[in-house]
Amino acid sequence: MRVQPLRIVISSARKFINMGALSRLWNLLKNFHAADISSLMKHLTSRERLILFNVTFDQDKGKTGEVLRELEPEDAASILRELHLKQITELFQMIPSDDAAPILELLPDEMKESILAAMEEKPSEDVKELLLYEEETAGRIMSPDFYALDHNTNVSDAITAMQLERDVESAFYLYTIDEKSRLVGVVSLRQLLFARPNTKLKDIMTKDVISVHPETDQEEVARYVADYNLVAIPVVDSENTLVGVVTVDDVIDVIEEEATEDMYKMVSLDTTDRIQDSPFKSIKKRIPFLLFSIITASLAPVVVHYFEGTIEQFVKLVVFLPLVMALGGVAGNQTIAIIVREIAIGQTEWVGARKALFKEIMVGIGNGVIIGAILGGFSYLLIKNPYLGFILGMAIIINLFVAALVGTLIPLVLKLLRLDPALGSVNLLTMCTDSVGALTFLGLGTLFLSKL
Amino acid sequence: MRVQPLRIVISSARKFINMGALSRLWNLLKNFHAADISSLMKHLTSRERLILFNVTFDQDKGKTGEVLRELEPEDAASILRELHLKQITELFQMIPSDDAAPILELLPDEMKESILAAMEEKPSEDVKELLLYEEETAGRIMSPDFYALDHNTNVSDAITAMQLERDVESAFYLYTIDEKSRLVGVVSLRQLLFARPNTKLKDIMTKDVISVHPETDQEEVARYVADYNLVAIPVVDSENTLVGVVTVDDVIDVIEEEATEDMYKMVSLDTTDRIQDSPFKSIKKRIPFLLFSIITASLAPVVVHYFEGTIEQFVKLVVFLPLVMALGGVAGNQTIAIIVREIAIGQTEWVGARKALFKEIMVGIGNGVIIGAILGGFSYLLIKNPYLGFILGMAIIINLFVAALVGTLIPLVLKLLRLDPALGSVNLLTMCTDSVGALTFLGLGTLFLSKL
Numbered sequence: 095m096r097v098q099p100l101r102i103v104i105s106s107a108r109k110f111i112n113m114g115a116l117s118r119l120w121n122l123l124k125n126f127h128a129a130d131i132s133s134l135m136k137h138l139t140s141r142e143r144l145i146l147f148n149v150t151f152d153q154d155k156g157k158t159g160e161v162l163r164e165l166e167p168e169d170a171a172s173i174l175r176e177l178h179l180k181q182i183t184e185l186f187q188m189i190p191s192d193d194a195a196p197i198l199e200l201l202p203d204e205m206k207e208s209i210l211a212a213m214e215e216k217p218s219e220d221v222k223e224l225l226l227y228e229e230e231t232a233g234r235i236m237s238p239d240f241y242a243l244d245h246n247t248n249v250s251d252a253i254t255a256m257q258l259e260r261d262v263e264s265a266f267y268l269y270t271i272d273e274k275s276r277l278v279g280v281v282s283l284r285q286l287l288f289a290r291p292n293t294k295l296k297d298i299m300t301k302d303v304i305s306v307h308p309e310t311d312q313e314e315v316a317r318y319v320a321d322y323n324l325v326a327i328p329v330v331d332s333e334n335t336l337v338g339v340v341t342v343d344d345v346i347d348v349i350e351e352e353a354t355e356d357m358y359k360m361v362s363l364d365t366t367d368r369i370q371d372s373p374f375k376s377i378k379k380r381i382p383f384l385l386f387s388i389i390t391a392s393l394a395p396v397v398v399h400y401f402e403g404t405i406e407q408f409v410k411l412v413v414f415l416p417l418v419m420a421l422g423g424v425a426g427n428q429t430i431a432i433i434v435r436e437i438a439i440g441q442t443e444w445v446g447a448r449k450a451l452f453k454e455i456m457v458g459i460g461n462g463v464i465i466g467a468i469l470g471g472f473s474y475l476l477i478k479n480p481y482l483g484f485i486l487g488m489a490i491i492i493n494l495f496v497a498a499l500v501g502t503l504i505p506l507v508l509k510l511l512r513l514d515p516a517l518g519s520v521n522l523l524t525m526c527t528d529s530v531g532a533l534t535f536l537g538l539g540t541l542f543l544s545k546l
Numbered sequence: 547m548r549v550q551p552l553r554i555v556i557s558s559a560r561k562f563i564n565m566g567a568l569s570r571l572w573n574l575l576k577n578f579h580a581a582d583i584s585s586l587m588k589h590l591t592s593r594e595r596l597i598l599f600n601v602t603f604d605q606d607k608g609k610t611g612e613v614l615r616e617l618e619p620e621d622a623a624s625i626l627r628e629l630h631l632k633q634i635t636e637l638f639q640m641i642p643s644d645d646a647a648p649i650l651e652l653l654p655d656e657m658k659e660s661i662l663a664a665m666e667e668k669p670s671e672d673v674k675e676l677l678l679y680e681e682e683t684a685g686r687i688m689s690p691d692f693y694a695l696d697h698n699t700n701v702s703d704a705i706t707a708m709q710l711e712r713d714v715e716s717a718f719y720l721y722t723i724d725e726k727s728r729l730v731g732v733v734s735l736r737q738l739l740f741a742r743p744n745t746k747l748k749d750i751m752t753k754d755v756i757s758v759h760p761e762t763d764q765e766e767v768a769r770y771v772a773d774y775n776l777v778a779i780p781v782v783d784s785e786n787t788l789v790g791v792v793t794v795d796d797v798i799d800v801i802e803e804e805a806t807e808d809m810y811k812m813v814s815l816d817t818t819d820r821i822q823d824s825p826f827k828s829i830k831k832r833i834p835f836l837l838f839s840i841i842t843a844s845l846a847p848v849v850v851h852y853f854e855g856t857i858e859q860f861v862k863l864v865v866f867l868p869l870v871m872a873l874g875g876v877a878g879n880q881t882i883a884i885i886v887r888e889i890a891i892g893q894t895e896w897v898g899a900r901k902a903l904f905k906e907i908m909v910g911i912g913n914g915v916i917i918g919a920i921l922g923g924f925s926y927l928l929i930k931n932p933y934l935g936f937i938l939g940m941a942i943i944i945n946l947f948v949a950a951l952v953g954t955l956i957p958l959v960l961k962l963l964r965l966d967p968a969l970g971s972v973n974l975l976t977m978c979t980d981s982v983g984a985l986t987f988l989g990l991g992t993l994f995l996s997k998l
Binding site: 127129133137164253256257265266283284286287288302304319320321322323324325342343345346347349350353354356357358360361362363367368369371372373374376377380381383384385387388390391392394395398399402405406409410412413414415416417419420421423424425427428430431432433434435436439446449450453456457460461464465468469520521524528532 | 579581585589616705708709717718735736738739740756771772773774775776777794795797798799801802805806808809810812813814815819820821823824825826828829832833835836837839840842843844846847850851854857858861862864865866867868869871872873875876877879880882883884885886887888891898901902905908909912913916917920921972973976980984
């Protein structure tokens, strides 16, 4: 359990590392959960991290394996690059293959092959198999360790057979297969515990097993687990043979990862950008998106440029321009967030797209009329020019309508194009609302210039 | 399993409902998982929804209970309001109290009391107890059903005792308690299955049990379950007596809910706003935020107003103003997204705030210099005025610096004020970047006016 506040632990750990007081360091760490050690490591420099990792390795290899599993694959790989082949092999043999594969993949090719060659045959094969599947699929996150027995086995034989297998960590189900090794059912360990010893598995198993394929997108796997309240979901190949199991802890990681990705992609941010990265690394990651933003942000200036003549004649128009633009952006961002999130949690499939569009447009017009009337009226009281009030109100109505239209269409079109629905959506939206805001407001201003 | 595409299911279901072909409707539904029926219901009108719910209730009460659990509490409550007290009571007795409580709370007080009075004593008490805890705490989402036995019990007695209890759905652990009913350990059902019958629980139990209190914030509960890869976490009172268990399926709901909330609060959206809401309902939810946006969006116009004189003399400045504003917004949104997400997934506690601020400021300056140089150079090529190029470049550097500063501080200060770190953050940021952008660009323009 977390006993001391993290900041005290961090400062003590750093002090011990830098003093070289390694046994005091281990005294501090030894009762920590592996997850706590790994979150402590996030706050250390790479040199400190390596020292702490080595101390843990010397004292408790099993725990070091656990720590490795809890680290982000990037962080784990950067530590392993500094270790000896023997150490790495030893660690990789301790951790499940679904945790080893993503780390291994980040190591240099040559190193990767020496490790796979040095590992024992079974774990090495398991890892190689996982690496065959594409990233972000069920095949990549599944564990090849699970309990599976013939459905004609009886309960007491099943328990004995399971005991003889190597311990399947975090197993909550026993899967049942037929003569041809096809998945036919599932028995929870609780059912097994309460069943009579001579009952056959096929008499207690649940037959409608929800399963996925190795190619299934990890986000879809997460949806099944979340929607059907599962703790694990079996992965079967095209012959319905069981090849692995995705457990709920991996699903939680997927859900958090995808939520981060949605938010990051909305605001045009690289999904690997982290607060722990060096400024230089983050600049490198953000610059491409800012260059893209120069392009999207340049449309509005072009529009404004065409109305320079109007502005010269009535400069007050410029004062209200940022207001029209900003409110379009706010309303459009609301729509984007709703659509992106509904797509992510799977409530809107294409069936709802037309309905969603219609609804958001109605909301855009409704809000536009209210906000437009308020601001139009307010500006009239301020400037005493009814035409300016009218122009401002109309520009806001039109811009909020466009914000709703574009805010709904951007994620839907991105999805149709098989891109991420959130990708750069806020930038694209701002491009539209800024330029349409300028176009309608300055355009109307030009039309009514004689009245202003 | 999902066999037919959702859109076909929806249109068939609606057809059958509106034709009154209720037995055909049931034929369509009967093999569906409860989660699928509930997601189908999201696409129906409230009249259709009620008919479908009643058909399911008539045919399979158990499944109807499941469906009720899968619905959003708001949707469930709106259906229950139309049912008879007897029906409601029957349903509530079937579903776990942690699912019943949030629905019950949305019903009118009088109805709520009649239901609690009509329910059997035990479930009624369980629900009342959950309602004592505040919303969004462990107490609210925990289930009061779990297996707990004295740690001196031996394995075979434990299994018999568990069998005699009413079935604890989705139980994966047996908790062990001492003479004073205090939680002392946990045994997984897998360990129980493989242990010798006469082993005492205390000899196989894991002693360091990670637990939470009923008042613990649900987000913190979710962090423990996610970080320590748990499937359930026990809830204990101040005497360390076990009062409930939060299971991973509820934790997944919390994680998704919080991710939605973060994104919604960032863009100033009510967290209950849904695509299925009527336009009128959504307008009502969004107007308060848009009114707040009028205030935040009004600062930039005030700034621009002060520079009307400058603009009259050199109108070209206005053309580039939207560019300065937009790029500040883009860079600031990136920073906000990073900080909000890091706070949410618990990687940055206060220990990292100063570091985060320093890092983002470095990134802001770095990106500002690069983007400022590009745009300054580009505008020089376009307009052939070196002063304009310089002003534009400088304004962008300053605005990206401010974006980084404000983008980091807004979520951190909101958190310090014990508000949600994401709350209205994008609006507040835009207020700053729009006005600072206008101030620096038009201010510098005024200074160098004679050279433009």
